[in-house]
Amino acid sequence: MEESIFQPYVGSRPIFKTDRDILRPAFVPDRLPHREDQVDQLAQILSTALRGERPSNVLIFGKTGTGKTAVVKYIENELKKLDGGRTVQYVYMNCEIVDTPYGVLQNVANRFVENLSQRIPFTGLSTDRVYQMLVEKLDEEKRIVILVLDEIDKIVTKNGDDLLYQLLKINDDLTRAKVSLIGISNDLKFTEWLDPRVKSRLSDEKMVFSPYNAEELLDILRQRASKAFDNGVAADSVLALISALAAQEHGDARRALDLLRVSAELAERAAEDRITEQHVQRAKNKIELDTVVEAIKSLPTQSKLVLLAIISNGEAGADRMTTGDVYGTYKELSRKTGMPALTQRRVTDLISELDMLGLVHARVKSYGRGGRTKEVQSAMPFVEVKKVLEKDEFLAPVRGYRPKSQTTLI
């Protein structure tokens, strides 16, 4: 045991006092700084549930990392303390992960099924059947169900508001149970997509979470740091730097906490006993790179091919290009790799997806007589992207590919 590769790491004093989960965004602390008002407001709305009445539906708006989910989960914990989950039941559902009507109904219903064999399968039944099963399950007991739909805009933009309409009037089909909805969205304008009836029913109560400013972020960090670290590990100046950085990114507390956690991990790995500003800078770069690398890695092969086409054109000197240019190179690449080539229509969708992931910039532009098309540009350094893309086996045949200086690349 004396000579071990672990030696350098076991000797050093760990930086984290306890569990590093304290710094994860999903952790719900026993106090939410600068969200006291929202907590009060939501508690007031939901308190009717404790009297056995159905609370109003609530719509919560706010950008990422403004504490929406934290407040909702905090209230869930508090309700449980009081009620023990007997009459009030909370169901949390993230509609970005479960984003089909069938999926939502199936998931919610399964929360009320203990017997594994009675669980509703993830496919096979009609949506109406699943809805009926959900109604039956809910109505088995007299209870108030608070259904939280996080990222509710995702399900509306993809599938329309039929599901919401159905859920909003589910109480007509229930005799013993009652359901309230809490919708969480980071898109203020998403209600514009909704049918007016759905809109008014869903937003009995509205709450808006504004972004944290740097001082508020600092308070949050201080609170968490004092739990996660011993005194002196995370100096106030370091925390201030982190909150300043996160405040620039529209006051995202999740970002701030990630930065602090990764900074601490870097410090720990370097066997240092305190976090320095260098650690923070490095953590910032690491997080940014990791996010991009992860996004590219998890792309389907066809999207990778499209991305590679954009990068290749870029390397060939065409900084900006049209959809047609991308498609030309893409077709060439798919021929060389032996992948079936998708239609241009499909490829434009893939380009838009890459745009939404922030990997490329694409905006529609008119060149007058030259037509109207997307102008596409890589948003990332070519080398970095290529490094990741080249790890994909399917793309092996086109390693080192350069497009013919053909196209009319702008």
Add this chain to the structure above:
DNA sequence: TGTCCACTGGAAGGGAGGGCTT
């Protein structure tokens, strides 16, 4: 002022893949 390009992006639908029901 009108033309006309190179697409855009919506709509509809097909079919493969999963799996229930009878």
Add this chain to the structure above:
DNA sequence: AAGCCCTCCCTTCCAGTGGACA
């Protein structure tokens, strides 16, 4: 086994269009 259902990924078809140029 035949008949359904739901979702995902795509294709086909196509009306619509911003703006440089004639």
